[in-house]
Amino acid sequence: MTALLPHVQSFLDPATSTYTHVVYDHAGGRAAIVDPVLDFDARSGRTAHTRADEVIAFVRAQNLTVDWVLETHAHADHLSAAPYVKAQVGGKLAIGGAIQRVQSVFKTLFHLEPEFATDGSQFDHLFADGDTFAIGELTATAWHVPGHTPADMAFVVGDAVFVGDTLFMPDVGSARCDFPGGDAHQLYQSVRRILALPPQTRLFLCHDYPPDTRASQPMCTVADQRQGNIHVRDGITEAEFVAMRQARDATLAMPNLILPSVQVNIRAGHLPPAESDGHHYLKLPVNVF
Numbered sequence: 001m002t003a004l005l006p007h008v009q010s011f012l013d014p015a016t017s018t019y020t021h022v023v024y025d026h027a028g029g030r031a032a033i034v035d036p037v038l039d040f041d042a043r044s045g046r047t048a049h050t051r052a053d054e055v056i057a058f059v060r061a062q063n064l065t066v067d068w069v070l071e072t073h074a075h076a077d078h079l080s081a082a083p084y085v086k087a088q089v090g091g092k093l094a095i096g097g098a099i100q101r102v103q104s105v106f107k108t109l110f111h112l113e114p115e116f117a118t119d120g121s122q123f124d125h126l127f128a129d130g131d132t133f134a135i136g137e138l139t140a141t142a143w144h145v146p147g148h149t150p151a152d153m154a155f156v157v158g159d160a161v162f163v164g165d166t167l168f169m170p171d172v173g174s175a176r177c178d179f180p181g182g183d184a185h186q187l188y189q190s191v192r193r194i195l196a197l198p199p200q201t202r203l204f205l206c207h208d209y210p211p212d213t214r215a216s217q218p219m220c221t222v223a224d225q226r227q228g229n230i231h232v233r234d235g236i237t238e239a240e241f242v243a244m245r246q247a248r249d250a251t252l253a254m255p256n257l258i259l260p261s262v263q264v265n266i267r268a269g270h271l272p273p274a275e276s277d278g279h280h281y282l283k284l285p286v287n288v289f
Protein backbone atom coordinates (compact mmCIF):
# COMPACT_ATOMS: atom_id res chain seq x y z
CA MET A 1 0.00 0.00 0.00
CA THR A 2 2.72 2.49 0.93
CA ALA A 3 4.71 3.80 -1.99
CA LEU A 4 8.15 4.18 -0.44
CA LEU A 5 9.31 6.96 -2.72
CA PRO A 6 6.73 9.73 -2.78
CA HIS A 7 7.30 12.54 -5.25
CA VAL A 8 8.14 15.89 -3.67
CA GLN A 9 8.31 19.29 -5.35
CA SER A 10 9.61 22.17 -3.23
CA PHE A 11 9.03 25.91 -3.69
CA LEU A 12 11.13 28.61 -2.01
CA ASP A 13 9.71 31.92 -0.84
CA PRO A 14 12.86 34.06 -0.89
CA ALA A 15 11.27 36.85 1.16
CA THR A 16 10.93 34.61 4.23
CA SER A 17 13.31 31.75 3.29
CA THR A 18 10.36 29.36 3.63
CA TYR A 19 9.83 26.16 1.67
CA THR A 20 6.40 24.96 0.62
CA HIS A 21 6.36 21.30 -0.40
CA VAL A 22 3.95 19.35 -2.56
CA VAL A 23 4.08 15.61 -1.82
CA TYR A 24 2.18 13.32 -4.18
CA ASP A 25 1.86 9.70 -5.19
CA HIS A 26 2.13 10.14 -8.95
CA ALA A 27 1.23 12.60 -11.72
CA GLY A 28 -2.52 12.58 -12.07
CA GLY A 29 -2.80 11.26 -8.49
CA ARG A 30 -3.28 12.71 -5.01
CA ALA A 31 -1.27 15.32 -3.14
CA ALA A 32 -0.72 17.17 0.12
CA ILE A 33 0.57 20.75 0.22
CA VAL A 34 2.78 21.51 3.23
CA ASP A 35 3.14 25.07 4.60
CA PRO A 36 1.87 27.34 1.80
CA VAL A 37 3.04 30.97 2.08
CA LEU A 38 0.99 34.14 1.66
CA ASP A 39 2.97 37.13 0.39
CA PHE A 40 2.75 39.95 2.91
CA ASP A 41 4.34 43.38 2.67
CA ALA A 42 4.53 44.67 6.24
CA ARG A 43 5.22 48.23 5.11
CA SER A 44 1.97 48.57 3.19
CA GLY A 45 -0.08 45.85 4.89
CA ARG A 46 -0.83 44.29 1.49
CA THR A 47 -1.15 40.60 0.76
CA ALA A 48 -0.62 38.80 -2.55
CA HIS A 49 -0.65 35.24 -3.88
CA THR A 50 2.46 35.06 -6.05
CA ARG A 51 4.03 32.15 -4.16
CA ALA A 52 0.81 30.23 -3.63
CA ASP A 53 -0.03 30.60 -7.32
CA GLU A 54 3.27 28.90 -8.25
CA VAL A 55 2.30 25.94 -6.12
CA ILE A 56 -1.23 25.87 -7.50
CA ALA A 57 0.09 26.02 -11.08
CA PHE A 58 2.27 22.97 -10.37
CA VAL A 59 -0.64 21.06 -8.84
CA ARG A 60 -2.77 21.79 -11.90
CA ALA A 61 0.02 20.99 -14.38
CA GLN A 62 0.52 17.60 -12.71
CA ASN A 63 -3.25 17.06 -12.63
CA LEU A 64 -3.14 16.40 -8.88
CA THR A 65 -6.10 16.17 -6.54
CA VAL A 66 -5.24 17.80 -3.21
CA ASP A 67 -6.31 15.71 -0.23
CA TRP A 68 -4.61 17.79 2.47
CA VAL A 69 -3.21 21.21 3.20
CA LEU A 70 -0.82 20.64 6.13
CA GLU A 71 0.64 23.17 8.55
CA THR A 72 3.67 21.98 10.50
CA HIS A 73 2.93 24.67 13.13
CA ALA A 74 1.62 28.20 13.66
CA HIS A 75 4.46 29.97 11.88
CA ALA A 76 5.96 33.14 13.28
CA ASP A 77 7.84 34.26 10.19
CA HIS A 78 5.27 34.12 7.38
CA LEU A 79 1.52 34.23 6.91
CA SER A 80 -0.18 31.03 5.78
CA ALA A 81 -1.86 30.91 2.38
CA ALA A 82 -3.87 27.84 3.39
CA PRO A 83 -7.35 29.37 2.93
CA TYR A 84 -6.43 30.65 -0.54
CA VAL A 85 -4.90 27.31 -1.55
CA LYS A 86 -7.96 25.44 -0.26
CA ALA A 87 -10.29 27.72 -2.19
CA GLN A 88 -8.32 27.11 -5.39
CA VAL A 89 -7.54 23.41 -5.25
CA GLY A 90 -9.30 21.99 -2.19
CA GLY A 91 -7.89 19.76 0.55
CA LYS A 92 -8.55 19.42 4.26
CA LEU A 93 -6.56 21.91 6.36
CA ALA A 94 -4.82 20.22 9.28
CA ILE A 95 -2.40 21.10 12.08
CA GLY A 96 -1.34 19.54 15.38
CA GLY A 97 -3.90 19.40 18.19
CA ALA A 98 -1.66 21.39 20.51
CA ILE A 99 -2.58 24.44 18.43
CA GLN A 100 -5.27 24.88 21.10
CA ARG A 101 -2.57 25.76 23.61
CA VAL A 102 -0.94 28.19 21.16
CA GLN A 103 -4.31 29.82 20.47
CA SER A 104 -4.95 30.29 24.18
CA VAL A 105 -1.57 31.91 24.79
CA PHE A 106 -1.86 34.34 21.89
CA LYS A 107 -5.54 35.09 22.50
CA THR A 108 -4.37 36.61 25.78
CA LEU A 109 -1.24 38.31 24.41
CA PHE A 110 -3.16 39.94 21.53
CA HIS A 111 -6.30 40.56 23.63
CA LEU A 112 -8.40 38.96 20.88
CA GLU A 113 -12.19 39.16 20.67
CA PRO A 114 -14.04 36.98 23.23
CA GLU A 115 -15.56 34.91 20.41
CA PHE A 116 -12.12 33.76 19.20
CA ALA A 117 -12.23 29.99 19.72
CA THR A 118 -9.23 28.25 21.24
CA ASP A 119 -10.38 24.74 20.35
CA GLY A 120 -8.70 24.53 16.95
CA SER A 121 -12.08 24.62 15.22
CA GLN A 122 -10.74 27.04 12.57
CA PHE A 123 -8.96 24.01 11.08
CA ASP A 124 -10.63 21.06 9.37
CA HIS A 125 -8.63 18.48 11.28
CA LEU A 126 -6.32 18.28 14.30
CA PHE A 127 -3.64 15.60 14.42
CA ALA A 128 -2.43 13.73 17.48
CA ASP A 129 0.94 12.00 17.63
CA GLY A 130 0.88 8.78 15.63
CA ASP A 131 -2.23 9.52 13.59
CA THR A 132 -2.08 8.05 10.10
CA PHE A 133 -3.73 9.44 7.01
CA ALA A 134 -3.77 8.73 3.29
CA ILE A 135 -2.43 10.85 0.45
CA GLY A 136 -3.75 8.74 -2.41
CA GLU A 137 -1.60 5.62 -2.48
CA LEU A 138 0.73 7.01 0.18
CA THR A 139 0.32 6.46 3.90
CA ALA A 140 1.42 9.35 6.09
CA THR A 141 1.97 9.53 9.85
CA ALA A 142 1.75 12.68 11.95
CA TRP A 143 4.42 13.05 14.62
CA HIS A 144 4.16 15.57 17.44
CA VAL A 145 7.63 17.15 17.59
CA PRO A 146 7.36 20.00 20.13
CA GLY A 147 10.19 22.27 21.17
CA HIS A 148 10.18 25.21 18.75
CA THR A 149 6.50 25.63 19.69
CA PRO A 150 4.22 23.32 21.68
CA ALA A 151 2.25 22.36 18.56
CA ASP A 152 4.92 21.45 16.01
CA MET A 153 4.24 18.42 13.86
CA ALA A 154 6.37 16.46 11.41
CA PHE A 155 4.73 14.44 8.65
CA VAL A 156 6.33 11.12 7.73
CA VAL A 157 5.41 9.97 4.21
CA GLY A 158 7.34 6.89 3.12
CA ASP A 159 11.02 7.86 3.02
CA ALA A 160 10.21 11.58 3.16
CA VAL A 161 9.71 13.59 6.34
CA PHE A 162 8.44 17.16 6.45
CA VAL A 163 10.23 18.27 9.58
CA GLY A 164 8.83 21.78 10.05
CA ASP A 165 10.88 23.93 12.41
CA THR A 166 13.00 21.29 14.11
CA LEU A 167 16.17 20.82 12.09
CA PHE A 168 17.60 23.15 9.49
CA MET A 169 20.44 22.27 7.11
CA PRO A 170 23.44 20.79 8.99
CA ASP A 171 25.45 24.01 8.67
CA VAL A 172 22.54 26.08 10.04
CA GLY A 173 21.49 23.82 12.90
CA SER A 174 18.15 23.86 14.66
CA ALA A 175 15.05 25.96 15.31
CA ARG A 176 14.87 28.49 18.12
CA CYS A 177 12.99 27.53 21.28
CA ASP A 178 12.26 30.90 22.89
CA PHE A 179 8.72 31.53 21.66
CA PRO A 180 5.85 31.04 24.16
CA GLY A 181 5.75 27.36 25.11
CA GLY A 182 9.06 26.59 23.39
CA ASP A 183 11.37 24.12 25.14
CA ALA A 184 14.92 23.19 24.12
CA HIS A 185 14.76 19.88 26.02
CA GLN A 186 11.68 18.91 24.04
CA LEU A 187 13.29 19.99 20.77
CA TYR A 188 16.30 17.78 21.45
CA GLN A 189 14.04 14.77 22.03
CA SER A 190 11.98 15.59 18.93
CA VAL A 191 15.10 15.88 16.78
CA ARG A 192 16.63 12.65 18.06
CA ARG A 193 13.36 10.88 17.27
CA ILE A 194 13.57 12.09 13.67
CA LEU A 195 17.26 11.18 13.46
CA ALA A 196 16.48 7.60 14.56
CA LEU A 197 14.88 7.04 11.14
CA PRO A 198 16.93 5.17 8.50
CA PRO A 199 20.03 7.11 7.33
CA GLN A 200 18.79 7.69 3.79
CA THR A 201 15.47 9.18 4.94
CA ARG A 202 14.87 12.47 3.14
CA LEU A 203 14.22 15.41 5.47
CA PHE A 204 12.34 18.29 3.83
CA LEU A 205 12.92 21.54 5.66
CA CYS A 206 10.59 24.42 6.45
CA HIS A 207 13.39 26.93 5.92
CA ASP A 208 16.94 27.32 4.77
CA TYR A 209 19.16 30.25 5.71
CA PRO A 210 22.28 29.43 3.70
CA PRO A 211 25.66 31.09 4.11
CA ASP A 212 26.95 32.96 1.05
CA THR A 213 28.99 29.93 0.04
CA ARG A 214 26.08 27.75 -1.03
CA ALA A 215 22.60 27.94 -2.55
CA SER A 216 19.39 27.38 -0.60
CA GLN A 217 18.40 23.73 -0.31
CA PRO A 218 15.04 22.16 0.62
CA MET A 219 16.25 18.71 1.64
CA CYS A 220 19.00 16.65 3.22
CA THR A 221 19.19 13.18 4.74
CA VAL A 222 19.18 11.80 8.25
CA ALA A 223 22.79 10.70 7.64
CA ASP A 224 23.79 14.27 6.72
CA GLN A 225 22.29 15.55 9.97
CA ARG A 226 23.72 12.84 12.20
CA GLN A 227 27.19 13.46 10.79
CA GLY A 228 27.27 17.19 10.50
CA ASN A 229 24.51 19.18 12.19
CA ILE A 230 26.31 21.95 14.05
CA HIS A 231 23.80 21.86 16.93
CA VAL A 232 22.61 18.31 17.26
CA ARG A 233 24.81 15.81 15.38
CA ASP A 234 25.54 12.44 16.92
CA GLY A 235 27.51 12.77 20.15
CA ILE A 236 25.99 16.05 21.33
CA THR A 237 24.15 15.48 24.60
CA GLU A 238 20.81 16.96 25.58
CA ALA A 239 22.51 19.14 28.20
CA GLU A 240 25.02 20.48 25.65
CA PHE A 241 22.26 21.15 23.14
CA VAL A 242 20.05 22.95 25.66
CA ALA A 243 22.92 25.15 26.88
CA MET A 244 23.83 26.08 23.29
CA ARG A 245 20.20 26.67 22.29
CA GLN A 246 19.34 28.87 25.26
CA ALA A 247 22.52 30.95 24.89
CA ARG A 248 21.90 31.43 21.19
CA ASP A 249 18.18 32.22 21.58
CA ALA A 250 19.06 35.01 24.00
CA THR A 251 20.86 36.77 21.11
CA LEU A 252 18.14 36.44 18.44
CA ALA A 253 15.86 39.30 17.41
CA MET A 254 12.15 38.68 16.86
CA PRO A 255 11.31 37.52 13.32
CA ASN A 256 10.26 40.41 11.05
CA LEU A 257 6.72 39.17 10.59
CA ILE A 258 6.01 37.55 13.97
CA LEU A 259 3.22 39.92 15.00
CA PRO A 260 1.15 39.75 11.80
CA SER A 261 1.99 36.08 11.22
CA VAL A 262 0.82 34.76 14.55
CA GLN A 263 -2.45 36.71 14.47
CA VAL A 264 -3.32 35.22 11.10
CA ASN A 265 -1.91 31.74 11.50
CA ILE A 266 -3.74 30.91 14.74
CA ARG A 267 -6.90 31.65 12.73
CA ALA A 268 -5.89 28.99 10.20
CA GLY A 269 -4.65 31.69 7.83
CA HIS A 270 -7.74 33.88 8.02
CA LEU A 271 -7.57 37.58 8.75
CA PRO A 272 -9.32 38.86 11.90
CA PRO A 273 -13.02 39.63 11.35
CA ALA A 274 -13.69 42.76 9.30
CA GLU A 275 -14.49 45.86 11.31
CA SER A 276 -17.51 48.09 10.72
CA ASP A 277 -15.85 49.77 7.72
CA GLY A 278 -15.35 46.38 6.04
CA HIS A 279 -11.57 46.32 6.48
CA HIS A 280 -9.43 43.84 8.39
CA TYR A 281 -6.93 45.12 10.95
CA LEU A 282 -3.94 43.51 12.64
CA LYS A 283 -2.81 44.57 16.08
CA LEU A 284 0.60 45.80 17.19
CA PRO A 285 0.74 45.18 20.96
CA VAL A 286 3.05 47.72 22.56
CA ASN A 287 5.60 46.45 25.09
CA VAL A 288 4.01 43.01 25.23
CA PHE A 289 6.55 40.88 23.34
Ligand SMILES: [Fe+2]
Nearest residue numbers: 075076077165
Ligand atom coordinates in the same frame (compact mmCIF):
# COMPACT_ATOMS: atom_id res chain seq x y z
FE1 LIG B 1 8.44 28.45 12.93
